[in-house]
Amino acid sequence: MAPRSAAWEVETLEYTPEVERAATPLFERLRGAVPEIEWPVHAPYLVRIEELKKERNAVILAHSYQTPEIYHGIADIRGDSLALAQEAARTDADVIVLCGVHFMAETAKVINPEKTVLIPDLRAGCSLAESITGDDVRGLRAQHPGVPIVTYVNTSAEVKAESDICCTSSNAVRVVESLGVDRVIFLPDEYLASYVATQTDVEIIPWDGRCEVHERFTAEEVRRYRSLAADLIVLAHPECPPEVLAEADYVGSTSGMARYVRERQPRNVAMITECSMSDNVAAENPNVNFIRPCNLCPHMKRITLPRIMRSLERLEHRVEVDPAVAGRARIAVDRMLAVGRGSGG
Numbered sequence: 001m002a003p004r005s006a007a008w009e010v011e012t013l014e015y016t017p018e019v020e021r022a023a024t025p026l027f028e029r030l031r032g033a034v035p036e037i038e039w040p041v042h043a044p045y046l047v048r049i050e051e052l053k054k055e056r057n058a059v060i061l062a063h064s065y066q067t068p069e070i071y072h073g074i075a076d077i078r079g080d081s082l083a084l085a086q087e088a089a090r091t092d093a094d095v096i097v098l099c100g101v102h103f104m105a106e107t108a109k110v111i112n113p114e115k116t117v118l119i120p121d122l123r124a125g126c127s128l129a130e131s132i133t134g135d136d137v138r139g140l141r142a143q144h145p146g147v148p149i150v151t152y153v154n155t156s157a158e159v160k161a162e163s164d165i166c167c168t169s170s171n172a173v174r175v176v177e178s179l180g181v182d183r184v185i186f187l188p189d190e191y192l193a194s195y196v197a198t199q200t201d202v203e204i205i206p207w208d209g210r211c212e213v214h215e216r217f218t219a220e221e222v223r224r225y226r227s228l229a230a231d232l233i234v235l236a237h238p239e240c241p242p243e244v245l246a247e248a249d250y251v252g253s254t255s256g257m258a259r260y261v262r263e264r265q266p267r268n269v270a271m272i273t274e275c276s277m278s279d280n281v282a283a284e285n286p287n288v289n290f291i292r293p294c295n296l297c298p299h300m301k302r303i304t305l306p307r308i309m310r311s312l313e314r315l316e317h318r319v320e321v322d323p324a325v326a327g328r329a330r331i332a333v334d335r336m337l338a339v340g341r342g343s344g345g
């Protein structure tokens with residue numbers, strides 16, 4: 001596998017007869033998920049990543065928004081934010097490669113301070129995580145003394161450390177209700193907060209963060225999809241605006257949407273969420289027809305097979321969290337893990 005281009009930031013690997021032989025069993029994972037014509041492009045990386053996983057005793061965790069060649073091709077553990085955190089807590093691998101965004105890798109590190117946690121591209125951020133700082137959370141606590149703070153995992157470890165408990169889109173309502181109080185501060189996603197408020201009697205004090213991917217969907221767009229098929233089932237992520245959620249048949253996390261399709265096998269479905277989600281779920285449900293709205297998360301798409309390969313080769317980029325911050329963040333994450341999955345997942 002000789003390098004073909006030194007100019008590209010990660011060397012381009014060739015599709016040789018040796019690679020073809022080694023990749024043959026791996027191709028089964030791509031069948032139905034990635035067009036066959038693309039297999040030779042991915043094959044050299046799939047083969048090398050599989051070798052490196054063994055050498056490093058590494059596990060690859062991939063979020064549902066990763067592209068199919070990653071999600072189906074090389075991930076050991078796949079799913080929503082909660083599934084990745086739960087599996088990070090269980091793994092006995094030495095190295096965790098997080099194919100997702102930075103806050104997910106930080107959460108894995110907080111849970112596993114002794115392990116090497118890698119993110120293939122450090123620039124994989126998140127608009128929600130960037131919308132709030134530890135100082136902001138301290139300010140909210142001072143403004144609302146005694147009111148518990150529930151923090152979506154899409155935040156930095158510093159923000160988690162200032163919080164009482166974390167949640168994901170799959171268990172937000174359950175986490176809020178687990179506290180047994182009348183009011184909570186819920187941050188940072190304004191739309192997830194307003195969705196939770198429709199599902200519980202607990203008063204929700206929101207922050208004004210938004211996901212740059214989900215905030216772009218509109219109710220008008222959903223109604224247009226409905227006009228294409230009378231029996232269309234619309235599944236939407238709770239990071240979408242309220243008027244979009246009002247048009248949906250089901251609101252839930254990425255794993256919740258995937259389970260809905262797997263168990264109910266609707267004839268026609270539209271998933272109002274990030275692009276790769278429909279591709280990944282469609283590959284597992286060949287009898288379901290997907291309308292594929294596409295708002296792409298540019299942060300998730302920083303992760304590619306060549307960057308994953310380089311990450312394992314060089315053990316970069318290591319995610320580190322200040323131990324004092326990690327210790328406090330872990331309390332909030334552990335409390336969430338003890339609550340488990342809710343009806344949105």
Ligand code: 13P
Nearest residue numbers: 080081168169170253254
């Ligand atoms: P879930 O994984 O909880 O569905 O969240 C989606 C998301 O936007 C993660 O970045």
Ligand code: SF4
Nearest residue numbers: 126127211212213297
């Ligand atoms: Fe953040 Fe939205 Fe991208 Fe998820 S999809 S990582 S919430 S910007």
